[in-house]
Amino acid sequence: MPLAARPVLNSHPGRQLLSLGGKSEVQFHSRQMNIYVGNLPFPTTEDDLRQAFEEFGAVDSTTIIKDRFTGKSRGFGFVEMPEQSEAQAAINSLNGEDFGGRTLTVNEARPREERPRRGGDRGGRDSY
Numbered sequence: 001m002p003l004a005a006r007p008v009l010n011s012h013p014g015r016q017l018l019s020l021g022g023k024s025e026v027q028f029h030s031r032q033m034n035i036y037v038g039n040l041p042f043p044t045t046e047d048d049l050r051q052a053f054e055e056f057g058a059v060d061s062t063t064i065i066k067d068r069f070t071g072k073s074r075g076f077g078f079v080e081m082p083e084q085s086e087a088q089a090a091i092n093s094l095n096g097e098d099f100g101g102r103t104l105t106v107n108e109a110r111p112r113e114e115r116p117r118r119g120g121d122r123g124g125r126d127s128y
């Protein structure tokens with residue numbers, strides 16, 4: 001096969017670009033979805049969250065966000081599912097549903113925003 005006619009495969013997150021001698025075709029593949037789950041009852045465990053989402057497909061990980069000082073739940077968490085179609089089915093089914101006496105908020109998580117680091121000069125006596 002001549003060099004120009006060989007398929008060239010370029011990978012990008014969530015898609016593959018197949019190039020055949022100047023012609024390209026984009027193929028979309030399932031990608032992992034990170035799901036935000038809000039308004040969780042405070043006693044909810046990561047296993048409880050996993051069980052709720054496993055009804056819709058495979059779950060890679062669950063995380064309940066905890067207060068760094070008290071260690072208690074902050075009432076929200078994240079679920080990672082490898083198949084986007086299963087994740088979307090979970091979102092559609094669980095958003096607005098009662099879970100332990102609270103109405104869940106479930107949607108695709110937004111990328112985490114970079115926040116400036118805390119610290120540095122806080123204006124002590126010698127800072128003028």
